[in-house]
Amino acid sequence: MSIFNLDRVFAPKSVAVIGATEREGSVGRTVLQNLQQAKFPGTIYPVNPRRSTVLGLRSVPAVQDIADGIDLAVITIPIAQAPEAIEQCAAVNCAGAVILSSGGKELGHKGLEIESKIRCAAANGGVRIIGPNCLGIVNTTARLNTTFANQTPLSGKLAFISQSGAICTTIMDMARRNSIGFSYIASLGSMLDVDIGDMIDFLGTRSYVSSIVMYVESLSNFRKFMSAARSVARVKPIVVLKSGRSEAGARAARSHTGAMTGVDAVYDAAFERVGIVRVKTFEELFDCAELLAKQPRPPSPRLAIVTNAGGLGVIAIDALADYGLEPAQLYPETIDKLNQVLPEHWSRSNPVDILGDASPERYRRTAEVLMHAEEVKGLLCIHVPQAISKPLHVAEELVDVFAGTKFPVFTAWIGGEESVQARRVFHNANIPTFDTAERAVRAFMDLYRYDQNLEAIQEVPPKLPRKLDVDPKKAEEIIRTGCESRTPYLTELEAKHLLAAYGLPVNTTRLAQSSSEAVHLAREIGYPVVLKIQSKDILHKSEAKGVQLNLRNDAEVVEGYKDILASAAHYNPRACIEGVTVQRMLPKPDYEIILGARKDQDFGPIIIFGMGGIFTEIYQDRSIGLPPLNRLLAKKMMKQTRLYRLLQGYRSIPAANSLALEEAMIRLAHLVSDFAYIEELDINPLICMGQEIIALDARVVLNPEPAVPTPFHLVISAYPNQYESYATTKNGLDIFIRPIKPEDAPLLTDFFKTLSQQTVYFRFFRPLKQLPKDMLVRFTQIDYDREIALVALHESEGGEEMLGAARVIKEHHANSGEFAVLVSDSWQGQGIGAALLKTCLTIAQERGLQRVWGCVLSGNTQMRALGKKLGFDIKRDQGTTDYILSIDLQHVDLVGEKATPQAQPSHVSDLRT
Known part of the structure; x- marks a missing residue:
């Protein structure tokens, strides 16, 4: 239900406290007192059938007796009575209820039954529920405190x-x-x-x-x-x-x-x-909360440390080193300025040891120099009690200096009662302070990690040098056959066929059902060869002695075949043996890798990358990622393992083909994204030999009845390829319409260069000479669940050219969205904008949006004409010269208007009519 009615819940005009009482120590009394003490400006209604007033407020017997209705109810009565209370709230159009009562699902079956009744009563009336078994909610800007805490x-x-x-x-x-x-x-x-x-x-x-x-x-x-x-x-x-x-x-x-x-x-x-x-x-x-609340985020990790005790400065440096970082390197001009305010024997480096006799003034003058130093982006002042300088006096001297800083400034005042008093001075001045240097550095690094994360998720991923051609129909056939079999496992041969359907390189593998057939296949493949048992009842072939390596002639193949069958029969007499696979025996690889996927009970498919081979479980050198993946995410997963350094090349071993590994990870992520039936998939080992990578062995476990169907088994929405389509412009050019991708950032940058300043102004309502990076990221790295964004491309031997773009952004508070369309000046009037917008509207209609609208400047006559053609209602925006275009998707048929979904490239919509 998302944020429906939450604005009324957190900023109500009226609140009913169901179970309000004057009994000392009761939850009902405490909640009522907190609302009064917070000076809630709205109306408070105590609900108690046995009292006419509660804490000076007129009480009502039941919620339905409140003539003016309520926005929020706070339920303090036993949870068994909560379903009836929610029914009453629904009857008076209450936006939400905070259920403080405990005794729900945490107590088992009976609690689950009560919660089910509450959920049903709330759903019938659109009442949002917070809780049960909670403390309550607070909104200090609305002076709302519905908790039973002892303070606001x-x-x-x-x-x-x-x-x-x-x-x-x-x-x-x-x-x-x-x-x-x-x-x-x-x-x-x-x-x-x-x-x-x-x-x-x-x-x-x-x-x-x-x-x-x-x-x-x-x-x-x-x-x-x-x-x-x-x-x-x-x-x-x-x-x-x-x-x-x-x-x-x-x-x-x-x-x-x-x-x-x-x-x-x-x-x-x-x-x-x-x-x-x-x-x-x-x-x-x-x-971390204290730093977030009181200081700006660090633009870089260049931290300066001031201390009156050298040892504590070293401790702070060690804490930084735990994150792989060093303190800011002070510029010569900064050292010169510090020389002027510090005694001769100061450290002349960072940490800045201003010596044990440092006075409050020395602290102040040192801080002033560092706060104006270009190379410093964070300042930590450390103090320990010394006989000459008192902690409280130093703190009082620094408070004014720290005001209005543009980067984080924080302190570590270490010691007993005097240091506690000094920390209180810092707290009152809104300056973060800690009792150890390690805590201070850790909090600083937590904030810096956020900026690192932000930079990482906004980085533009590079494209793969070739298109990822996959065969989902073949993969679906293999999976369907596997799901219909008596066991939920694919054989190695089936698993490799599945991988090959998605372009993952596999070792040539053929099935023999007799020793003579094995010899024939071995000759075709070329000696030496490997034989492996083929049985869904024997998953771990090595344990069953079901693998014979490096067989170099016909006789060895015949003998190996017999030995494998005998070992398998001894290992599992009931196993159904389908035969023996014959595979090429490859030379010793440079690296052995495990690449796999499994279904997590919470987050759905996850991708695993790490050190493979027989020591996989011992080394446990793995990283985890969530599909879908791109090159940046794949590379990041690789870098999170110790194996990554080895893959760069070591002594006589050449570097692995990083691009090939990235592509393999992306292809695997595509596979598990497309099929919710895959519970587990292991490629172990995936070997690297020179620039080649090959899957030597593969295991796939299926679930014929997945709990969540595709694509909703993913927690991150995957690229919606069902929205790809082809169309033909009025001048006969074939164009490809598809959802935008993060890798499209360079295309979008080039596209922007083709726009006139007037076109830019009509779209962005302001002049722009180029797309800022944050805007470029926002336009290309979208959440496909929240936003519809399409591009029109012309594909040629020279690559792709973006001709136009359109999007519909769903609004938070309603089943409506705002549209925008942009077409290159040289391609306007060719039907591209109409094709993009019609497809966007069709997707919006499919997703349940009821209304799509957009603001159009008065001079943008082409957009108004397009809106009229597509059936938009066009009205003047009240008080301006602009226009509001809107369309009711509940009463419009777009089926005949949208571009034809992609089946074959020859299926196109003709925009020339």
């Missing part, structure tokens, strides 16, 4: 989401003591309805939210979560503490929330893919 948080621009009420109250208490403010706090509890994905989407649209911090035990609706996080993390930092990293922790999370958790390494890969920074401890989460 300070106002700020940090948002906090938590599944644990206890973590929420702890964060709120620590934040107040450290002068950290929040705009929103949402304790989600069991997430019966509103989940973390919904909250990320909602907070991403709020101007009073600068960053989001989360405590997560489990996720629901993983595809929605990934889509929301991927969208919002590009503009606002998201930091998460995900508990359940260990197996024991995962079991505890299940008992607490009643939800399943996945393999922790997959969560790491998922968070990194969407740009989320993951922290490991509660302390780290809070430290």
Whole structure:
């Protein structure tokens, strides 16, 4: 349901507290008091059938007795009564309810039944549910506090989401003591309805939210979560503490929330893919939150460190080294300036050791120099108590110097009571402060990691040098046959045929059902050869002694064939033996790699890359990625392994073909993206010999009845090739219309150069000489679930040329979207814009959008003419000279208008009529 009604939930005009009471220590009383103490400006309705007033407010017996209706209900009564309360809320058009009551799915079957009744009652009336088993919600900008915490948080621009009420109250208490403010706090509890994905989407649209911090035990609706996080993390930092990293922790999370958790390494890969920074401890989460709330993000890791104790400066440097970084190298001019304010024996390097007798003034003058140094992009001041200089006096001297900085400035004041008082001064001045140098550096690096993640997810991936031709029909036939067989496994031969259908290089493999046939095949393939048992009942061939290597003549093949059959019969007398495969015996490879995929219970297909061969399980040198992949993502997976350094070449061993490996990973990701039936797929080993890569062995496990069908088994929407089509322009040029890809950034840049300034102004409502990088990334790296973006291409021997582009962006609050169309000046009037927009509208209609609209400048007569041709309603934008074009997709037939879906290249739409 996404963010429907959440604006009314978090900024209500009226709130009903169901179960409000004056009983000391009760949840109902505490919630009512918190609403009053926060000075909520709307109307508060205590709901209690046994009292006429509660805490000075007139009480009503039931929700339906509230004549003016309500926006938000807070339910504090036992959860067994919650379904009836939600029915009453639905009857008065209540936007949402916060259910504080516990006793839901975390208690088992009975709790699940109650939650089911709540869900049904809420769905019937469109009531959003937060909880149950939660602390409540806070919006400081609306002066709303529906929690039963013992205080109202300070106002700020940090948002906090938590599944644990206890973590929420702890964060709120620590934040107040450290002068950290929040705009929103949402304790989600069991997430019966509103989940973390919904909250990320909602907070991403709020101007009073600068960053989001989360405590997560489990996720629901993983595809929605990934889509929301991927969208919002590009503009606002998201930091998460995900508990359940260990197996024991995962079991505890299940008992607490009643939800399943996945393999922790997959969560790491998922968070990194969407740009989320993951922290490991509660302390780290809070430290990162403090820096996010109080300081700008570091533009680079060039940190300067000032200390009055050399040893602590070294500790800070070591902490930086743990991240593979060094402190900022001070320029000679900076050292000259420091020479003028520091005694002769200062360190003359970074860390800047200003000696144990450093006075408050020496700290201040040193900080001033470094804050104006071009090479410094972050400043950490460390202080330990010395006999000459008092911690409190130094802190008071630095507070004014640190005001208005453009990069992070933070402190580590180490010591007892005097240092505690100094840290309080920093807290009151909104300057982050820590009690150890390591904590300070770690928090700084967490913020820098966000910028690194952001840069990585916005990098333009290079194209592969050739088109990825695949044969999905052949692959589907192999998979269907495998699903219909008595076991869910493909034989090695079938698995290799499947890989070959998607262009993955495999070792030539033929099946023999007799020793004489094996000899015949061996002669065809060429000696030496390998024989392997072919049986779905024997998955691990080596264990069954079902492999014979390096057979060099006919006699050895005959003997090897007999030995394999005898060993297989001994290993599993009931095994159904289909024969023996004959394969080319290859020379010793340069490298052995494992490349595979498996279905994660939470995140769907994952891709695995790492060191292969017989020592795969021992070395455990693997990385994990989520499909779909491009060259950048594939290369990143490779770099995350220790194997990657070896693949660059070592001594006499040549470097592996990195491009071929990237292509193989991308092809495998395509395969598992296209077929939800694949549960597991292992290529082990994938060998590298010179510039060649070959799959020597393959294993595929199928699920004839996958829980989620294609393409929804993926948590990241894949390229929607069903929207590819061909068309012919009015002057007879064949064009290819397809969804935009991240690799299209260079094409889009070249396309922009063909536009006149007038065309640019009509599209962007302002002059642009070139597309800024952030805009280029935003236009090409789209979420196919959220946005429809198509391009029209002319394909020739010289490559591709972009002729036009169009998109429809779905709006958050409604089943509507905004369109935009752009066609190269030299190709306008050829029907390209009409073909693009009609296809966009058809897709929007298919996805349930009811209305598509766009703003058109008064001088853009061509766009108005196109809108009229396609049936748009055209009206003046009130108070301007511009026009609003809109079309009701519920009452328009676009079937005959759209470009023909791609079946064969000869199937085209003719735009000349």
